[in-house]
Amino acid sequence: MKRSLLFLALVAILSLGLAGCSAEKKEEAPAKKETTEAAPAAAGKTLKLAMDADPVSLDPHVQLSGGMMQYSHLVFDPLVRWAKDGSFEPRLAESWERIDDKTMRFHLRKGVKFHSGNPFTAEDVVWTIERLKKSVDYKGLFEPFAPAKVVDANTVDVITKNPYGLLLNMATYIFPMDSKFYSGKDESGQPKDAIVKTGPSFANVNESGTGKYMVAEREQGVRMVFKAFPEYWEKTGNVETIILTPIKNDATRVAALLSGDVDFIMPVPPQDLKRVDSTEGLQLVTMSGSRIITFQLNQKRQKPFQNPKVRQAIVYATDNTGIVSKVMKGFATVACQQGPEGFAGFNAELKPRYDLEKAKQLMKEAGYENGFECTMIAPNNRYVNDEKIAEAFVSMMGKIGIKVNLKTMPKAQYWDQFDAQVADIQMIGWHPDTEDSANYTEFLLMCINKETGYGQYNSGNYCNQEVDALVIGSQTETDLAKRNAMLQKVEKILYDEAAYVPLHWQNLSWASKDGMNTEEIVNVQNFPYFGDLIIK
Amino acid sequence: MFAFIVRRIAQAIIVMLIISFIGFAIKQSFGDPVREITGVSVSAAEREKIRDELGLNDPFMVQFGRFMQGAVKGDIGRSFFYKKSALDVILSKAPATLELVMCSALIIVIFSVPLGIYSAIRPKALFSRFVMGGSIVGVSIPVFLTAILMIYVFSVELHWLPSYGRGETVNLGGWRTGFLTLDGWEHLIMPSIALSSIMLPLFIRLIRSEMMEVLENDYIKYAWAKGLMPKRVWIVHAFKNTLLPVITVGGVQLGTMIAFTILTETVFQWQGMGFMFIEAVERGDAPLMVAYLMVVGLIFVVVNTVVDVIYGLVNPQVRITGQK
Numbered sequence: 001m002k003r004s005l006l007f008l009a010l011v012a013i014l015s016l017g018l019a020g021c022s023a024e025k026k027e028e029a030p031a032k033k034e035t036t037e038a039a040p041a042a043a044g045k046t047l048k049l050a051m052d053a054d055p056v057s058l059d060p061h062v063q064l065s066g067g068m069m070q071y072s073h074l075v076f077d078p079l080v081r082w083a084k085d086g087s088f089e090p091r092l093a094e095s096w097e098r099i100d101d102k103t104m105r106f107h108l109r110k111g112v113k114f115h116s117g118n119p120f121t122a123e124d125v126v127w128t129i130e131r132l133k134k135s136v137d138y139k140g141l142f143e144p145f146a147p148a149k150v151v152d153a154n155t156v157d158v159i160t161k162n163p164y165g166l167l168l169n170m171a172t173y174i175f176p177m178d179s180k181f182y183s184g185k186d187e188s189g190q191p192k193d194a195i196v197k198t199g200p201s202f203a204n205v206n207e208s209g210t211g212k213y214m215v216a217e218r219e220q221g222v223r224m225v226f227k228a229f230p231e232y233w234e235k236t237g238n239v240e241t242i243i244l245t246p247i248k249n250d251a252t253r254v255a256a257l258l259s260g261d262v263d264f265i266m267p268v269p270p271q272d273l274k275r276v277d278s279t280e281g282l283q284l285v286t287m288s289g290s291r292i293i294t295f296q297l298n299q300k301r302q303k304p305f306q307n308p309k310v311r312q313a314i315v316y317a318t319d320n321t322g323i324v325s326k327v328m329k330g331f332a333t334v335a336c337q338q339g340p341e342g343f344a345g346f347n348a349e350l351k352p353r354y355d356l357e358k359a360k361q362l363m364k365e366a367g368y369e370n371g372f373e374c375t376m377i378a379p380n381n382r383y384v385n386d387e388k389i390a391e392a393f394v395s396m397m398g399k400i401g402i403k404v405n406l407k408t409m410p411k412a413q414y415w416d417q418f419d420a421q422v423a424d425i426q427m428i429g430w431h432p433d434t435e436d437s438a439n440y441t442e443f444l445l446m447c448i449n450k451e452t453g454y455g456q457y458n459s460g461n462y463c464n465q466e467v468d469a470l471v472i473g474s475q476t477e478t479d480l481a482k483r484n485a486m487l488q489k490v491e492k493i494l495y496d497e498a499a500y501v502p503l504h505w506q507n508l509s510w511a512s513k514d515g516m517n518t519e520e521i522v523n524v525q526n527f528p529y530f531g532d533l534i535i536k
Numbered sequence: 537m538f539a540f541i542v543r544r545i546a547q548a549i550i551v552m553l554i555i556s557f558i559g560f561a562i563k564q565s566f567g568d569p570v571r572e573i574t575g576v577s578v579s580a581a582e583r584e585k586i587r588d589e590l591g592l593n594d595p596f597m598v599q600f601g602r603f604m605q606g607a608v609k610g611d612i613g614r615s616f617f618y619k620k621s622a623l624d625v626i627l628s629k630a631p632a633t634l635e636l637v638m639c640s641a642l643i644i645v646i647f648s649v650p651l652g653i654y655s656a657i658r659p660k661a662l663f664s665r666f667v668m669g670g671s672i673v674g675v676s677i678p679v680f681l682t683a684i685l686m687i688y689v690f691s692v693e694l695h696w697l698p699s700y701g702r703g704e705t706v707n708l709g710g711w712r713t714g715f716l717t718l719d720g721w722e723h724l725i726m727p728s729i730a731l732s733s734i735m736l737p738l739f740i741r742l743i744r745s746e747m748m749e750v751l752e753n754d755y756i757k758y759a760w761a762k763g764l765m766p767k768r769v770w771i772v773h774a775f776k777n778t779l780l781p782v783i784t785v786g787g788v789q790l791g792t793m794i795a796f797t798i799l800t801e802t803v804f805q806w807q808g809m810g811f812m813f814i815e816a817v818e819r820g821d822a823p824l825m826v827a828y829l830m831v832v833g834l835i836f837v838v839v840n841t842v843v844d845v846i847y848g849l850v851n852p853q854v855r856i857t858g859q860k
Binding site for chain 2: 056057063064065136137139140141196197198199200201204220221222223245247248249251252255256258259260261381410411412413414415416419430433443450453456457
């Protein structure tokens with residue numbers, strides 16, 4: 001009896017499985033047809049977008065990261081935003097004027113509405129700046145700001161404590177939030193404007209901005225759907241719906257574009273650039289970025305690094321042009337200073353300086369003819385090809401007798417080690433949140449000061465009072481030409497003293513189907529303005 | 537039977553206790569979650585404050601004690617990234633993994649049984665040699681390579697199948713299923729074939745060798761001598777006895793498949809538990825990692841219990857020894 005029961009069960013399972021399989025195959029063919037026919041017939045354009053990550057929250061002040069900025073530009077709108085040429089484009093602020101050296105008056109766009117239906121006023125700007133000052137991630141950037149003042153419903157004065165040359169740069173971070181919508185308490189009794197990083201909050205799951213898109217659907221880490229806000233003030237792009245899917249795996253993201261499952265991907269991994277570029281029906285847009293990759297030489301741990309000649313020798317022995325062409329496959333721009341061309345402080349005189357003979361000679365002059373041994377750490381999943389770059393560097397150092405013991409690790413473990421300065425040479429990449437070159441030096445090369453936070457990532461322990469004085473002076477200098485000269489001098493000093501080893505700026509990349517004005521909407525900040533996207 | 541179940545529950549609790557303890561002990565070495573949830577320019581002092589608030593600076597035993605207190609009440613921590621209960625996150629990802637594993641298991645059963653039996657009965661036939669050769673190739677190609685090759689051929693070149701994700705899903709009382717939509721089925725094909733690509737050859741070979749061994753037994757010879765129909769000898773007498781070791785291995789492998797779909801899920805961007813785990817590791821999301829490990833521990837105990845019960849059904853001897 002039991003035997004036959006078991007046999008019956010087995011047969012049942014088998015037949016069920018077979019039925020499932022055959023049904024699968026039958027359904028396959030018509031499904032394909034449907035999708036190809038449905039695409040052109042759909043009303044309003046839909047953009048299927050794949051990025052390497054999705055926004056961690058709906059609250060723009062929860063975290064300052066590339067993903068959150070990209071999200072903010074979709075759902076919120078800043079006072080001003082970066083134009084391609086590095087100038088400022090009016091958004092919610094139609095125009096602005098300097099009242100005195102501490103105050104900038106913004107004239108706001110009239111008739112703008114939040115997604116909740118509330119009108120946008122100067123109050124919201126004041127409220128948003130107050131909230132930014134409370135956010136862990138933004139409070140540092142907004143430290144120079146005093147509370148803003150409402151002049152009238154459509155005019156607001158943004159005031160800094162001291163004269164501040166980067167006020168407009170910071171205004172690109174002011175994405176006014178709906179103060180009425182975020183006021184009061186939610187069901188759990190928590191204030192609606194609470195900024196919560198690791199727990200539930202109203203702002204983490206609700207949004208009311210003035211941006212072109214509203215969040216229609218969100219399953220964190222899986223998919224997000226944005227629908228155009230019908231009352232948006234500008235009519236440029238023609239995308240009604242954006243479906244954002246995070247695809248972390250590089251090969252899968254590229255395959256999704258090649259197979260036509262998505263229309264737009266960012267970033268494009270370097271190994272697939274050629275393939276995407278040469279595929280019919282796809283377009284590739286690349287741009288030199290502003291994230292610099294460097295090595296820091298720890299002078300506290302390793303005595304030879306205190307000698308500028310040794311540091312220079314290391315820079316001379318580093319063939320960063322070779323790294324860019326071989327390791328990065330040309331997908332980077334060789335750097336010999338921190339800020340790229342177009343940034344204040346860019347010094348055109350400074351040139352890459354690979355010269356092995358000179359390096360050997362410098363080592364001899366410094367008394368390290370026979371070289372020495374040192375340690376090094378680098379991440380292996382943080383920057384493009386980080387591990388390979390570090391390995392290339394190790395072999396280059398071998399040529400001038402420096403034996404480097406390299407250890408690489410995932411980024412989750414790397415930064416604690418970096419802060420603890422566990423190795424003599426440490427890798428770090430930096431992109432300035434202010435889009436300004438003083439920021440590189442403030443974090444990477446100014447004397448370490450726990451109180452002010454300067455030199456937070458200066459694991460080389462490089463310290464030069466002249467550099468510090470120039471950078472601090474540049475912060476309150478509102479004459480841009482003078483400021484530029486100060487920062488150029490900083491770059492020159494750092495170059496001459498070989499304060500660090502510059503490698504390259506990582507390039508940015510986007511790929512999309514043809515028939516889109518992809519080239520026009522992307523920018524060096526890597527916040528594509530999808531609101532302006534036109535799909536033919 | 538009751539005593540057996542109680543024993544198993546106790547076992548499950550002990551397993552989960554040990555896993556959570558180990559998980560807690562090693563979580564520090566997975567990196568600092570605070571780094572992942574703050575921007576780069578946030579000061580060290582601010583980070584320290586967050587770490588304090590999250591209780592990450594407390595001594596190990598204090599943290600573990602707090603965790604156990606919650607666990608007794610059914611709360612095994614909150615994911616830093618998802619900002620909600622870790623268990624909820626895992627449960628919302630479980631359907632994806634279970635559906636994928638179910639389909640793979642089905643593929644394995646459907647193909648391994650007839651192929652295994654055939655190649656045992658006709659070991660010298662050309663087709664058998666072909667199956668055996670193919671299975672060696674299948675076993676030796678890593679899953680992610682199979683997966684990427686399939687994506688390349690069927691999605692990129694032929695445009696037949698979608699390259700990533702689960703497609704359209706239907707929410708059935710909290711269980712997001714892809715079984716009810718055409719799109720869902722299409723998305724399921726490649727991942728489930730990729731996932732089965734390692735186990736299928738293994739099972740074909742296992743069934744074949746077991747079956748060949750059984751066919752040498754005296755009672756099979758007796759059955760032949762008795763003049764039974766070949767089908768009856770093969771299926772009823774030989775195959776049923778082949779099943780015992782296959783079920784043992786199958787049970788353990790099913791658990792492994794549920795737990796370690798990580799590679800397949802990552803390549804296909806399949807939003808299941810494995811993918812979630814690898815992301816949690818990258819983000820240093822310790823509560824989610826520990827919770828996942830505990831759930832996987834539970835799955836293993838449950839699967840093994842079920843296998844033991846089935847084993848008893850197939851082979852009465854086992855039950856008799858178990859009851860003394």
